[in-house]
Amino acid sequence: MNRSVEPILGDSQIRKWFVKNLLLFRPPLLLYYIYMHQNLLIITQFISFLYSLSLLSLQHFTFGYCTMSPAMVMAAKTKQNDNLESQYQKGVKHLCENGINKVPKKYILPVSDRPNMKDRELINVKKQNLKLPIIDFAELQGSNRPQVLKSLANACEQYGFFQLVNHGIPSDVISSMIDVSTRFFELPFEERAKYMSSDMQSPVRYGTSFNQNKDDVFCWRDFLKLMCNPISDVVPHWPSSPVDLRRLMATYAKETKYLFLMIMVSILESLGLVGTTEHKTEEDEILKDFEDGSQLMVVNCYPPCPEPNLTLGIPPHSDYGFLTLLLQDEVEGLQIQHQDKWINVEPIANAFVVNVGDHLEIFSNGKYKSVLHRVSVNPMKSRISVASLHSLPFNYMVRPSPKLINEENPRGYKDTDFSSFLEYISSCEPKRKNFLESRKLC
């Protein structure tokens, strides 16, 4: 009988079997195995990735927000605001140097305070032919003086502003003043920042906005304020850079002071207070007081603004002194209130815009008007202006001239001095004509 005996398989036979059964006849099984194994790897990796992610976010959640009390959230927000606030304190020039294409919230005025350019309120002087009165200083010194004095009186009563041409200040003194001011604002921030101070009485003060310690909304202006008297005492405190700043600005300050005195003589004459020989000593005394008087130079820089309709360079205000002599470059921006409308002041090369300040309104017992004005900003061009504010010495009382008080014109204002003005502006937001309003009787 033949019994079939299972042969014992040798090595080579095993290999053959393996090849036959697994590689040749069962390839799907192997592939499936490999496929499953890889997938398992991927899935395990994916799960561990998810797990680590969840751990991370759990950690974040636990140590980041979940454990923050409302007070901590507030503190974090306050810190962020403080950072922004400290940026704004560095000024608009610095803000623009870091590159912006929108006006930050801090500078956006409430809708009612914005300079709406399409507003029917705004009359473009060129279109409407509504120009400020022009006073020719050379003519004022000549035989036409009586007529020019009348025009001067009319300008101070009706507009509170006029343009002064042919004033005799050499044009290179003027162009150098604009030029050195431009160079000052182009200095690196750290150089300008040396002169930042919150002390209102400092002989030099670099700053931004109107009153950067009080303003809720900031305005689009940086400034350099220089006290000018006594000139030899204050100049050493003025910026030492650019190297020619002290020399050029001191020359400009002296020239404008002299011009102010000359205009004041005419103003006093137009009010009937000088020019009459019987009161010669009294007249000399008044003029001596103005000679010793205070002078503050404010160099304004208005960088280009990406959204000029949302903000202002300076909000509506009046100036505190007797007269302001304003030098503006060729870029428009100054607007004055006239018959409840805002009118643009057209820049005239080499001319000064002269305006009546609060002290002259008080001194003239309301005859001459200290008028509200503001500055709009420009999307393309940077603008520089220099306001030179002149008054009596700081400790002097300003009061209505007794000769201008009579039954028809009773005294309209309280006595006031510079220190009460300083107190006033450091105690409240000096917007609009609050200070003058506070000095009015009745």
Ligand code: OGA
């Ligand atoms: C000022 C002022 C106007 C201007 O400095 O008080 O009104 O055009 N400046 O910069």
Ligand code: NI
């Ligand atoms: Ni002003």
